[in-house]
Amino acid sequence: MLGFIIQRLMQACVVMLVISVLVFVGVYAVGNPIDVLISPDATQLIREQTIKAYGLDQPLWKQYLDFLNRLVRGDFGRSFVFNMPVLELIFQKLPATLELTLLAVLGATLLGVPLGIYAGYRPDSAASKAIMAISILGFSVPTFWIGLVLIFTFAVTLGWLPAGSRGETASLFGIQWSFLTANGLMHLFLPALNLSLFKFAMMVRLARAGTRETMLTDTVKFARAAGLSEWTILRRHVLRLIAIPIVTVFGLELGSTLAFAVVTETIFSWPGIGKLIIDSISTLDRPVMVAYLMLVAFLFIVINLSVDIAYAALDPRLRTRRAA
Amino acid sequence: MDPTSPFARFWDEFRRNRVAVAALGVVLAIMLLALAAPLISPQDPYDLANLVLMDARRPPGHVGSKGFTHWLGTDAQGRDLLSAILYGLRISIQIGIIAGSIAFVLGATLGAFAAYFGGRIEALIMRIIDLQLSFPAILLALVLAALLGQGKWPLIAALVTAQYAYFARTAHGAASTERSKDYVDAALSTPLAARRVVFRHILPNCLPPLIVVATVQIANSIALEATLSFLGLGLPVTEPSLGMLIANGFQYMLSGRYWISIYPGVALIVLIVAINLVGDQVRDQINPRLRR
Numbered sequence: 001m002l003g004f005i006i007q008r009l010m011q012a013c014v015v016m017l018v019i020s021v022l023v024f025v026g027v028y029a030v031g032n033p034i035d036v037l038i039s040p041d042a043t044q045l046i047r048e049q050t051i052k053a054y055g056l057d058q059p060l061w062k063q064y065l066d067f068l069n070r071l072v073r074g075d076f077g078r079s080f081v082f083n084m085p086v087l088e089l090i091f092q093k094l095p096a097t098l099e100l101t102l103l104a105v106l107g108a109t110l111l112g113v114p115l116g117i118y119a120g121y122r123p124d125s126a127a128s129k130a131i132m133a134i135s136i137l138g139f140s141v142p143t144f145w146i147g148l149v150l151i152f153t154f155a156v157t158l159g160w161l162p163a164g165s166r167g168e169t170a171s172l173f174g175i176q177w178s179f180l181t182a183n184g185l186m187h188l189f190l191p192a193l194n195l196s197l198f199k200f201a202m203m204v205r206l207a208r209a210g211t212r213e214t215m216l217t218d219t220v221k222f223a224r225a226a227g228l229s230e231w232t233i234l235r236r237h238v239l240r241l242i243a244i245p246i247v248t249v250f251g252l253e254l255g256s257t258l259a260f261a262v263v264t265e266t267i268f269s270w271p272g273i274g275k276l277i278i279d280s281i282s283t284l285d286r287p288v289m290v291a292y293l294m295l296v297a298f299l300f301i302v303i304n305l306s307v308d309i310a311y312a313a314l315d316p317r318l319r320t321r322r323a324a
Numbered sequence: 325m326d327p328t329s330p331f332a333r334f335w336d337e338f339r340r341n342r343v344a345v346a347a348l349g350v351v352l353a354i355m356l357l358a359l360a361a362p363l364i365s366p367q368d369p370y371d372l373a374n375l376v377l378m379d380a381r382r383p384p385g386h387v388g389s390k391g392f393t394h395w396l397g398t399d400a401q402g403r404d405l406l407s408a409i410l411y412g413l414r415i416s417i418q419i420g421i422i423a424g425s426i427a428f429v430l431g432a433t434l435g436a437f438a439a440y441f442g443g444r445i446e447a448l449i450m451r452i453i454d455l456q457l458s459f460p461a462i463l464l465a466l467v468l469a470a471l472l473g474q475g476k477w478p479l480i481a482a483l484v485t486a487q488y489a490y491f492a493r494t495a496h497g498a499a500s501t502e503r504s505k506d507y508v509d510a511a512l513s514t515p516l517a518a519r520r521v522v523f524r525h526i527l528p529n530c531l532p533p534l535i536v537v538a539t540v541q542i543a544n545s546i547a548l549e550a551t552l553s554f555l556g557l558g559l560p561v562t563e564p565s566l567g568m569l570i571a572n573g574f575q576y577m578l579s580g581r582y583w584i585s586i587y588p589g590v591a592l593i594v595l596i597v598a599i600n601l602v603g604d605q606v607r608d609q610i611n612p613r614l615r616r
Contacts, residue, residue, distance in 0.1 A: 015455065015459050026471040140600045144545040144554045145589050148570065152577055152586070163578060177520055252458075259463035266555055267574075281470040293467060297459075 004312055012301050019297045021072070023290055024306030026065050031297040067290070076291035083284050086291040090273055097265070097272030099177055101257040108199035109250055116207025117234060117242075123212065131204060143260055147267035149193040154190060162187050164269035193267040195260060199253055206249060210242030248307065255303045265279060342604035347364045365407035370562070388404055399558050399584045400570060408431075409591050412566040416592070419476070419565065420546035423483035428538050428543075430484065431491025436530065437520050438492070439499035440453040450496060461486040465548055469557040478560055483545045494537045497532035498550040532610045539603030543596045566592045 039244060058066070070077065076086035119128040138146075155163035164187075215238065223233045262274035269275065273292060280288035359365070378565060386584045398404055438449040456464070461601075465486040472478030502508060503526065552558040553567030561568070566588045573584025 024572060026467070136600075138541055140543065140547075140597050142476075142551050142596070144551050145570070145593060148574065148577065148589060152582055156578060156582070228559075256460040256463075259460040259466075262466060263462070263555065277466075281466075282556060289470065292606055296463065300459055304455075 001310065005309055007234040008305055010306055012305050016298065016301055020294060021064070021294045022069065023297070025060070044125040064223045071294070076294075077287035079280070079285055081280070081287050081288075086287045089288065090276070090295065093271060093276050095177060096270060097258065097261055097274060098271060099267065100188065100195060100264070100270060101254065101261055103188060103249065104195035105199055105254055105257055106169055107192060108196040108203050109246070112203025113246060115209045116204040117211045117238065118206065120211025121234065121238075122216065123208075123265055132208070135201035135204040138197040143194065143198060143263045144267055146197055147264055148207075150190050150194055151267070161190050163169060163190070190269050191264050192269070195257060195264045198260065199257065202249065202253070203246070206246055209243060210245060211238055214238045214241050216235045227305075255300055257298070304320060338605060341369075341605050344602055346607075347598040347601035348448060349592060351602060353600070354413060354595050355417060357410060358417050361407075361410035361414050365404075365410045367404040367407040369400040369403045369408040369411055373402045383587040390497075398422040399569070405587055406584065408564065408569055409566070409588050412564060413595070415559065415563055416546050416549060416567070416595075419480060419549050419559075420542045421547045422541040423487065424478045426480065426513075427484045427488040427541060428491050428534065430486035432527060432530070432534055433522075434507050435492035435495030435497075436527050439496050439503050440467070440526060442517065443504075443574055446496075449492075451494050453496075453600060457493065461544070462548060462551065465552060466555070466557065469552050471493060474557070474560050476559060476563065478547065479552065483548055483553070486548065486587070487541050487545060490537055490541060491534060494533050495530050497581070498533050499526050502526045502529050536603060536607040539599060539606060543599035543603065544598075546592070547596050549580050584616065 004163065004263065017071070067077075074087065076090075078084060079086050079089050082089055115131050119131045122128050151163045153159045211234075218239055219241070222232060223237055228236075258274070261270075262278060263273060265272045265274035266278050277292045279285075338348075398406060434449060434453075438446040449589070465482045468482035469479060470486055472481060501523075508521065510520050545608060549558055549565060550567030550570070553565050554571045556571065558567055559565050564572070569588035570585045570592070573581070573586075573588070577585050
């Protein structure tokens with residue numbers, strides 16, 4: 001087991017290094033950040049000073065080594081645009097994204113799993129068909145389009161909910177959160193709904209497929225023979241049996257929701273890291289792009305690693321099958 | 325047509341699902357409309373000489389100063405939306421099909437070769453592909469679109485990178501099964517080149533599952549392209565796809581001018597959902613596990 005973990009850890013490190021090279025070379029091959037940093041009528045002297053200040057006159061490999069060296073020390077450099085340390089910038093924007101993604105994934109799970117179990121328990125009822133129709137829409141309709149329709153319906157036409165920004169925030173542990181104020185919650189609702197629809201569709205499908213399979217097993221037959229009520233069977237036996245894949249997907253989805261948050265945050269002008277990356281792409285703010293990409297890659301590698309290790313711990317067969 | 329041919333049997337079964345037939349009709353109709361856009365649209369939306377600023381942001385049904393009716397209204401430049409949508413569909417479908425086809429060829433070849441060679445090469449290729457699949461496609465496409473800059477080919481490259489892995493994994497799964505069959509051993513016992521065995525013997529037998537993935541992925545790449553264009557990372561302004569039309573109308577939606585965003589969006593959704601419905605039916609028919 002220990003060997004397996006060490007092997008996987010080393011693999012993860014190699015992958016991280018490869019990604020850092022790709023990201024660095026890729027990002028530094030885009031355009032010329034100097035054009036964005038200083039106005040075209042700046043003097044040659046100012047131009048050269050700026051290039052020197054950002055280390056842009058060094059050869060690429062030297063810039064990369066410097067970058068790697070700083071990375072290890074947790075220093076991602078300063079944002080060209082905001083003129084502040086990138087890490088600080090990202091941590092300042094992170095809470096907004098975190099509360100949005102957490103609320104979306106939690107909501108999708110708490111609503112999607114019971115509805116999916118119902119759809120699997122009574123596959124032919126009209127309600128189940130309606131649930132499945134919604135889940136198909138959630139799967140195939142692009143997130144940004146759902147966001148637009150939500151804004152148009154609830155913010156523009158009905159005027160019930162605000163269309164953008166975080167609203168009022170309250171402080172907890174020294175960080176500003178929207179979900180602590182009524183006004184903030186109103187602002188949180190539409191973007192969270194938008195972000196959760198895809199996850200909701202997925203949870204419904206997972207729970208439905210699991211329930212349909214479990215209902216045919218002997219466990220359910222014997223539970224029925226023992227005289228347990230249908231409700232007890234669903235809650236005590238079916239839910240428990242389908243919980244494992246759902247928990248796995250829940251964990252994996254937390255990561256991918258961060259990626260989808262890019263779209264939702266842009267539409268609802270939600271000031272999180274997703275909006276930050278889009279803004280920094282359009283202004284060619286390289287340090288922010290690099291830091292964001294490295295952070296997301298790191299997150300995904302950590303999630304995949306923990307899933308691999310958790311599976312290996314649960315299923316001894318995976319340990320002996322050497323990973324390539 | 326010979327009624328016993330596999331294609332005829334397939335069509336016979338397909339025909340029984342009315343929703344899928346209707347969806348196929350919609351897909352074909354939209355493709356036809358997109359193909360015929362220059363002939364049937366009331367206006368060439370990209371000829372600036374045609375645009376009258378006085379007609380900008382008019383609601384659906386407005387009779388423009390050129391004398392014809394803008395059935396779906398006009399956008400911020402006074403462009404007839406119906407024409408813009410028809411031209412936008414052209415671009416969206418074109419990008420979807422090109423990206424889907426390249427991803428298909430690349431992924432299928434890679435997956436089939438991995439299964440054919442086995443051993444370390446297979447392990448390495450599949451490991452990379454699994455790793456890539458664990459990243460969300462939209463994030464990959466976003467990063468690539470940002471790195472490669474704007475334009476048609478950078479966008480297609482981003483879409484292909486985000487999607488070829490699905491084809492590769494499917495092809496690998498199917499080809500691994502085929503690899504262990506006797507006909508492949510028979511082919512290998514003759515002095516045929518590896519390339520020939522893979523392309524002429526193994527790959528044709530892997531086609532059915534790949535076709536299913538292809539329908540879904542074409543719909544996905546159309547949606548992904550629209551998302552990227554909406555975020556401003558897709559095509560340049562000179563080639564407005566549906567996503568860009570929607571993005572341009574977004575700012576006007578808050579002031580109640582819904583049609584600039586909503587109608588291109590409806591066209592996009594109808595196209596995507598119809599392709600997905602056709603794909604679902606094809607999958608159900610091809611998947612042997614669902615056969616009753």
